[in-house]
Amino acid sequence: xxxxxxxxxxxxxxVPPNLARAGDLQPFMRGSWQDIRHTxxxxxxxxxxxGLTCGPCRVEMPQWGALLAERPDLALVTINADLVSNEQASxxxxxxxxxxxxxxxxxxxDSFVERLRYEIDPQWQGEIPLTMLIARDGGVTxxxxxxxxxxxxxxxxxxxxxxx
Amino acid sequence: xxxxxxxxxxxxxxxSLFGIDGAMQxxxxxxxxxxxxxxxxxxxxxxxxxxxxxxxxxxxxxxxxFRIGALHPCPLLARAGRAQRGGTLxxxxxxxxxxxxxxxxxxxCRVSLLIVAAILLLPGTASAQMHQHDHGTAQGCTEPIxxxxxxxxxxxxxxxxxxxxxxxxxxxxxxxxTDLGRTFxxxxxxxxxxxRLDSGPDARPKIVVTREGRIVxxxxxxxxxxxxxQVFMSYSRDGGATFAPPQPLTADQESQRFETVALDVDGSxxxxxxxxxxxxxxxxxxxxYAGAALAFAWSKDGGASAWETRIAYDxxxxxxxxxxxFTGPGRPVVLFRKIFEGGIRDHAVVTFSDPTTPGPIRxxxxxxxxxxxxxxxxxxxxxxxxxxxxxxWYTNSRTRRGxxxxxxxxxxxxxxxxxxxxxxxxxxxxPALLAMNGGVWLAWKEFDGEETAVKVMVSRDNGVTFTAPxxxxxxxxxxxxxxxxxxxHQVFLSWMxxxxxxxxxxxxxxx
Numbered sequence: 001x002x003x004x005x006x007x008x009x010x011x012x013x014x015v016p017p018n019l020a021r022a023g024d025l026q027p028f029m030r031g032s033w034q035d036i037r038h039t040x041x042x043x044x045x046x047x048x049x050x051g052l053t054c055g056p057c058r059v060e061m062p063q064w065g066a067l068l069a070e071r072p073d074l075a076l077v078t079i080n081a082d083l084v085s086n087e088q089a090s091x092x093x094x095x096x097x098x099x100x101x102x103x104x105x106x107x108x109x110d111s112f113v114e115r116l117r118y119e120i121d122p123q124w125q126g127e128i129p130l131t132m133l134i135a136r137d138g139g140v141t142x143x144x145x146x147x148x149x150x151x152x153x154x155x156x157x158x159x160x161x162x163x164x
Numbered sequence: 165x166x167x168x169x170x171x172x173x174x175x176x177x178x179x180s181l182f183g184i185d186g187a188m189q190x191x192x193x194x195x196x197x198x199x200x201x202x203x204x205x206x207x208x209x210x211x212x213x214x215x216x217x218x219x220x221x222x223x224x225x226x227x228x229x230f231r232i233g234a235l236h237p238c239p240l241l242a243r244a245g246r247a248q249r250g251g252t253l254x255x256x257x258x259x260x261x262x263x264x265x266x267x268x269x270x271x272x273c274r275v276s277l278l279i280v281a282a283i284l285l286l287p288g289t290a291s292a293q294m295h296q297h298d299h300g301t302a303q304g305c306t307e308p309i310x311x312x313x314x315x316x317x318x319x320x321x322x323x324x325x326x327x328x329x330x331x332x333x334x335x336x337x338x339x340x341x342t343d344l345g346r347t348f349x350x351x352x353x354x355x356x357x358x359x360r361l362d363s364g365p366d367a368r369p370k371i372v373v374t375r376e377g378r379i380v381x382x383x384x385x386x387x388x389x390x391x392x393x394q395v396f397m398s399y400s401r402d403g404g405a406t407f408a409p410p411q412p413l414t415a416d417q418e419s420q421r422f423e424t425v426a427l428d429v430d431g432s433x434x435x436x437x438x439x440x441x442x443x444x445x446x447x448x449x450x451x452x453y454a455g456a457a458l459a460f461a462w463s464k465d466g467g468a469s470a471w472e473t474r475i476a477y478d479x480x481x482x483x484x485x486x487x488x489x490f491t492g493p494g495r496p497v498v499l500f501r502k503i504f505e506g507g508i509r510d511h512a513v514v515t516f517s518d519p520t521t522p523g524p525i526r527x528x529x530x531x532x533x534x535x536x537x538x539x540x541x542x543x544x545x546x547x548x549x550x551x552x553x554x555x556x557w558y559t560n561s562r563t564r565r566g567x568x569x570x571x572x573x574x575x576x577x578x579x580x581x582x583x584x585x586x587x588x589x590x591x592x593x594x595p596a597l598l599a600m601n602g603g604v605w606l607a608w609k610e611f612d613g614e615e616t617a618v619k620v621m622v623s624r625d626n627g628v629t630f631t632a633p634x635x636x637x638x639x640x641x642x643x644x645x646x647x648x649x650x651x652x653h654q655v656f657l658s659w660m661x662x663x664x665x666x667x668x669x670x671x672x673x674x675x
Contacts, residue, residue, distance in 0.1 A: 053364070053391045055482070056536045083483075083540040084364040090389060111314070111642040111662060114611045118591070122613065125560065125593055126365075127537045144560075145536040 025088055025095075027109035028079055033119045036077060036106070042136060044159040045075045046152065049130040051082025052090055056146050057129045065099025067149055073156055076100070080107040081117070083126055135159060308333035308358075310348060315368035315644050316660040318345075318668065320651040322375060326668065327404060329371035329381055330660070334358025336369045336383045338404050344656075345668030354398045354407040360386045362393055362421060365540050366485035368644075370425040372433065379404050380433050380467030382413065382425045393421035395437055399467035414461065414473040416441050421456075422542070426488045426496060432519070433463040434496045435470060436486050442478055455503045456482040460496075462519055476514060476522035479503045485542030487597075491551055491575060494519040499528070499545040499555055508534045511543055511557045513576040526576040529568065533561035546597035546604065551575070554604050554627050556585065556595035567592040567608055571627040586610055586619060586633065598648035598655055602626060605655050605671060607636065607646045615639065618646040618659055620671055636671065639663050 026032075036047070048064055050057040068076050078100060080091045088107060095101055110116055117124045121142070124130070131143040133155050141155065305312040313330035321327055326341040328348070335358055337351040354369075361367075362384035369383040379400040387394045396410035413435055414420065423437040439459035446453035457478045461470040480500050487499035495516050502512040502525065511528040543557035553572040559565065568582035586592025590610035598605045604623040609616055619633040637646075639661035647658040649668075657669045 051538075053483075054538050056538070083538070084362070084391065113642070114591070114616060115613070118611060118613050122589065122591065123565070125539070125541060125558065125591060127535065127539045127541075127560065129537055 025080065025091055025105045025107040028081075028106040028116065029110045030112075030115060030119070032106065033116070036104075037134075037138075040075060040077075040134070041138075043075060044073075044136050044156070045077060045134045046156075047077045047079060047132040047134065048147070049079050049081045049128050049132075051080055051084070051128050052086045052094060053082050053084045054128045058094070060129055060146050061094060061098035061100065063149055064103075067152065068103060069099060071153070071156055073160055076103040078103050078105045080105075081113075081126065081128055081130075082108070083113075083128070136162065306333045308335040308337055308351065308353060310337075310339055310351060311665055313337075313660055313666070314363075314642070314662075316658065316666050317368050317371055318647065318649050318656075318658040319371050319373055320649065321373050322377065324651060327371060327373060327379065328658075328666065329354075329369040329383075331361045331363075331369055331383065334361060336361065336381060336398075336410075338371065338379065338381065338400070338407070340404055341668075344670075345658075345666060352400075352404055352407065354381050354383070355396075355410050359396075362386055364421075364483070365645075366422060366483070366542050370423060372425050372427040374427060374431045374433075374466055376431065376466075377403055378431075378466040379407075380425060380427075380463070381407065381410075382423050382435065382467075383410075384421050384423055392419035392440075395420045395423040395435075397425075397435070397463075397467050397470065401466075408468070411469075413437070413470055414439075414459070416473065418444065419456075420459070422483075422485050424486045424488045424498075426490065428490060428496075429493050431466065432494075433467055434460065434488065434490075434519075435463065436460045436476075436488055436496070436498050438480055438482055438486070439473070439475065440482070442475060454479050454507070456480050458486075458498060458500060458514070458522075460498075460522075474520060477502070477525060481509045481539070483538035483540050487543045487545030487555070489545045489547040489553075491515060491547050491553075497545065497547060497553065497576070498522075499543045499557075501539070501542065501557075502527075506534060507536055508532055509539065510559065511555065513545070513553065513555065513572075515575050523575075528555050528557065528570060528572075528576070528579050529559075529564075529582045531559040531561045531564045531568075531582075533559045533564075535560070541593065544595045544597040546599040548599040548602070548604065548626055550626065552599070552626050553579075554597050554599055554606075555579065556597050556606060556608075558593060558595070567595055569595070569606060569627070569630075580627075583630075592619075594645040596646050596648045598650060599626075600650050600652075600655065603655075604630075605648050606630065607648050607657055609643070609646060616643050616661075618657060620657065622672065636669055637661075637664075637667060 050061060068074055080086050091107055095105055108116055117126055129146055131147040133141040309332060310330060312332040316328050316330040318326055318328050326345055327338060329336060329338050336354040338354060339348040339351040341348045367384050369381060372380050382395060382397045384393050384395050395413040397413050398407045398410040400407045418441040420437050420439050423435060426434045428434060437459050438456040440456045442457050443453045458476040458480050459473050460476055461473045463470045480502055484501040489497050491497050497513060497515045499511060499513045501509050503509055510531045510533060512525045513528055514525055515523045517523050541558040543555060546554045553576055556569045558567055566588060567585040569585050570579040570582050572579045586608055587610055590612055593609050595606060595608045604627045605620060607618055607620045610619055616639050617635045618637045620636045621630040621633045623630045636657045637659055641661060641663035643661035644659060649656050649658050655671045657671055659667050
């Protein structure tokens with residue numbers, strides 16, 4: 001037991017400074033949702049939930065990549081919440097291929113997925129794709145299924161206008 | 165370099181980096197205490213495990229099937245390790261080294277600690293590896309034993325013993341219990357070599373046993389990086405001592421998933437699954453093709469071979485399990501999520517008029533859930549002795565959200581108004597139905613943000629009214645879907661959870 005604080009310190013020293021490097025996915029675990037909300041507090045954010053086994057998601061991902069390139073005002077967070085646990089490398093490859101390597105990318109990494117989903121939305125049973133438009137004031141607009149990107153553009157425009 | 169060598173030596177001594185064996189001797193008492201405090205079936209296994217370390221012996225017969233010890237200390241250790249919530253594998257290794265001294269876990273720890281060492285040596289170059297997990301190691305438990313299973317499917321054998329089929333460590337395994345799930349015989353692997361098993365929430369190994377005692381097993385695998393599936397079947401003629409090498413259920417190479425196996429009264433085995441073979445031809449014709457097809461086949465020789473595959477209907481939702489029951493000899497009934505016109509994914513039921521003739525599609529409920537997504541949340545179907553259909557399903561449309569139940573007294577031509585199940589604010593999910601002796605049991609999961617509870621309610625008037633729900637079991641960790649099973653006399657809840665292990669809990673007496 002006495003060695004554990006030493007180990008914790010050791011582990012802390014090992015965390016490399018460039019964890020959020022392009023193409024990396026951060027492990028989404030208990031509390032990660034609160035961390036994301038806190039980090040983006042007061043700023044509009046779009047959160048997109050996706051997975052490799054989800055056919056509609058694979059079609060939709062490049063469209064998000066195009067939107068990210070088109071709209072510098074889009075703060076995009078992607079969360080791989082596949083109901084079949086995805087491998088990190090495969091998920092990263094899909095993000096890169098879709099032009100989403102520079103987005104803030106996360107991946108579910110906790111076997112107790114019910115709890116992860118509950119923290120995000122107590123009513124969400126895990127259907128993907130799912131998109132949440134989170135406004136400056138914290139208000140959430142949820143788009144179930146494949147998102148209508150025209151609606152997302154309108155929402156971004158309104159967010160920009162509101163900040164003027 | 166001296167410092168690095170010293171560190172590696174330290175890590176090696178502390179965490180078996182270079183292979184310190186004798187896990188039983190060096191294991192701390194706390195690793196046992198974690199399990200013993202539950203004092204149930206898991207605890208009983210824990211105590212017997214003290215005197216019965218790994219049992220591993222190859223079986224000479226049975227197409228390469230082999231035995232793997234069920235009474236193994238690793239499940240308890242691995243479970244103790246998993247109790248360290250959060251953190252990556254290497255963090256858990258560091259926090260709970262004793263939990264990772266079993267064969268595969270030890271290997272995983274060595275690998276992860278070597279990665280840590282590599283990060284120390286090359287700071288900033290290995291960050292991608294920090295969060296690299298495979299399917300198994302994400303759970304922290306890869307041994308082919310019951311305690312490492314995330315899905316367990318039970319069935320009672322005519323002699324009264326319980327068989328469970330489960331997936332762990334890339335194997336589908338079968339174990340037998342003669343004391344209602346308290347202890348199990350050593351597990352027997354159906355697939356001798358590990359396979360990439362379908363790990364989706366609605367996937368699980370299937371098992372049925374014929375009156376003659378022949379065991380039939382089916383399971384889904386992923387065969388490529390695009391998650392295309394292939395379904396395999398196997399059988400045992402010696403009570404589960406050995407299994408025939410798994411064979412593809414169908415020769416077709418298009419994706420197959422969500423197989424279901426049901427036993428007819430004459431011993432014929434009915435297979436139904438979701439199949440994508442009609443998708444490519446439709447696209448060649450320039451037609452769009454939504455979802456998958458409902459496919460079926462029969463085996464008349466106890467799972468050794470299956471008849472030619474037939475397609476009942478196209479355009480099912482491609483990612484939900486099926487509900488299957490019989491309304492008479494040679495007359496299976498399939499409940500499934502169909503893609504109706506306009507992309508609406510509501511439930512439908514098909515009643516076969518004979519073994520190869522599926523009847524018309526009948527809609528269970530007009531929920532109008534219009535969604536282009538994968539719910540991974542299939543229904544449950546039970547048929548009472550008087551022919552009443554009992555259906556439970558999940559939907560999330562604007563007008564109807566959550567779990568619902570309905571009954572039909574006319575072979576699905578009409579259903580009662582959907583009845584909401586469970587607490588609306590507790591994410592009621594994954595229903596299971598069982599009908600026996602005029603009673604109908606309905607079980608499901610609820611989650612309150614911290615704990616998952618399995619709720620059960622019973623109808624004594626064939627589904628017209630139900631008792632108030634009671635909590636049959638709880639867990640504060642990941643868990644399988646709840647299943648209901650009967651030995652003909654009593655109804656049981658069968659449930660696997662990460663913290664508590666496998667539980668077979670008797671429910672109230674049949675009405």
